[in-house]
Amino acid sequence: MEFLEKSKAVKLRSHLDKYLVADDDKVEVRQSRNGASRKAQWVVELVEGKDRFVRLKSCNGRYLTSTTIPFLLGMTGNRVVQADLEPGSEFTHQWEVIRDGFQVKFRSWCGTYLRANGGTPPWRNSITHDDPYSSSTQNWVLWDVENVKLLEDSDSFSSSVSDGFCVWEPPSPMAVISVKSPMKNSQLQKNSEKFMSGMDFFLNAKAVRLRSHHDKYLLAEEDEESVTQDRNGSSKNARWVVETVPGYDFVIRLRSCYGKYLTASNQPFLLGVTGRKVLQTQPGRLDSSVEWEPIKDGSRVKLKTRYGNFLRANGGLPPWRNSVTHDIPHRTVTQDWVLWDVDVVEIHVQSSPRQNPSAPPLPHSDSLDFEPYTKSLQFSRQQSSDSNVSSPSKAEGRIIYYHVAEDNGSVEDEGMQGYSLVFKGSGVEELTRKFEEETGLEGIIVCCRSPLNGKLYPLRLDLPPNNVTMQVVLVLPASTVAREFEQQGLL
CATH class of the missing domain: 2.80.10.50 (Trefoil (Acidic Fibroblast Growth Factor, subunit A))
Known part of the structure; x- marks a missing residue:
């Protein structure tokens, strides 16, 4: 909580080095690399009577709010929006600040965390609140806090920077974050x-x-x-x-x-x-x-x-x-x-x-x-x-390299090696579950590309023996290419 309690306004940077921004429609929130934009600045309001809880108000004057609306039907993660402070629903605008090393997590009223999603559209740059079920998404709920100075006579913000890092305003020994100076012990003794x-x-x-x-x-x-x-x-x-x-x-x-x-x-x-x-x-x-x-x-x-x-x-x-x-x-x-x-x-x-x-x-x-x-x-x-x-331990299983396809089945930089995982089994269903755990996506279709015509086809048979290294492409269930598979009777 010491990251926010002395701050008037902040910027929140995700694990993707993108900032939490409020759209001009006064409803949507997303990620953007433009941290200099006014949309990336959030006013911090402490919740009275709750030590570690804050409200975050956007440049549009609305609050960061956790909803019960699914981001995509059939998938985990609910929408996070900008909303007005309404009597009876104040709890949806409150976020519990939990420190994790030099970063923080924001926990909503229902126990889920503010999450910056990666991957392909529509996940790319989206913001939801969810639990990081798989190890690969643990860092998706971690945020770096950069502090900005709120001018009393203006609606705009100006950054206050020292040694490449933003500092609290007003300055105090507790608040300064510096490249050369981790947080002082006197401020952390209580915790x-x-x-x-x-x-x-x-x-x-x-x-x-x-x-x-x-x-x-x-x-x-x-x-x-x-x-x-x-x-x-x-x-x-x-x-x-x-x-x-x-x-x-x-x-x-x-x-x-x-x-x-x-x-x-x-x-x-x-x-x-x-x-x-x-x-x-x-x-x-x-x-x-x-x-x-x-x-x-x-x-x-x-x-x-x-x-x-x-x-x-x-x-x-x-x-x-x-x-x-x-x-x-x-x-x-x-x-x-x-x-x-x-x-x-x-x-x-x-x-x-x-x-x-x-x-x-x-x-x-x-x-x-x-x-x-x-x-x-x-x-x-x-x-x-x-x-x-x-007796050194030796990893068993085959290495499988993979890419995630776009909506039309195309893959950026497919000629490159891509991501990889080690898989010990041979069944396609087991491999699919492994990929779902690895990527945080549900309902994905594991495909291979035909060497004859270059088209994608879903894997249906068991994997080849002898732990042969493979390269596959993951197709999202709501994509155009997945619907084509259904029309062709491949699923």
Whole structure:
């Protein structure tokens, strides 16, 4: 709630880097990349008697409202519109603000979330309120808050920018969001139980190892620049010194054995694909690129950058294999790629006159023999490093690349590889359910393109054996090409 409680007006940016805007018809809301438009600015009104609830008023003087009207018949998600404040229906204009790392979620009166939809029309750029049922749509309900300054003598807004980020008006220590300054600990003490969950993994930790879902460790390469994954967790290169940011909670820095910091750079890992390089650097001035926010996810942790990306351990074929990037996992198959097990290998000694003499001795700071002590720590999930090294898990199933077709069946950039998932079965119905979970779309038709005439045809037979890699096209049930399939008796 601290993102909004001192703000007079805001802009809300979705995971697609598009802004929530109010249309001129004074009814519809949608997403747009034009964040400079007045339509993208929303006045914040606090709800009296409810600590975390707000109303958002558009430039048209109407309120962001959650309705019970389906966005599309037969599909999940109800419409979000602009509406006047009416007695008896005030609850439909109220949104509960829930913080998620450096972003927020807006929960409606019925427990669903304000969602920015992607995909093909009519989903593209639409706004609904819904629950993110699949892992691939979890980020669709997350919003970045940019604050604007409301002029008292004008109906227009003007942006107030500092270091590339907007700041609260009036300024206060609690409100300023800066590239170099995560939120101050003094402002988050009241909510420490909620926001410190990810820091539990690093409590009193002086050095740690980070183990990915591939059972490989985050390693600082000998070139003193690259960062990779490796199964050799006993190497000194797998050891990362934990530093807290002075004056701030819930943010850490990780320093390699070469004295350099784990850094989220702006360099693309590969041109034309998502994911940016993670490096070891020693900047002259420590900034937000070397700061990571731990977020608890069950018994593991995610490390989030100031810009909303996560430290990700990549799998697959070279050059992806063993690489480490920072990115947002949009697809189900990559959700676990941002999860890390934390093995604490050295702790800060707390001097105490009543220290238990029978407690095991703490490892020396320059010692690499930390395995016995690591296993004794309650907040380390390591069971047996040796067994993890000797029996790596291997993904089973075939890789299926896919595109989502337009209304007429055409596919943009079909020559490119597209999205992918790993599928272990062979039945078309099972594959269809997998795609529905992956994309968040319902009733889709899985098709392949004929090599003879280039036309799309629905898959009807089981998939070929031997886990052959495939490429398919997903057709929406309400599209023109789907109706043509029905007329031809293909469905």
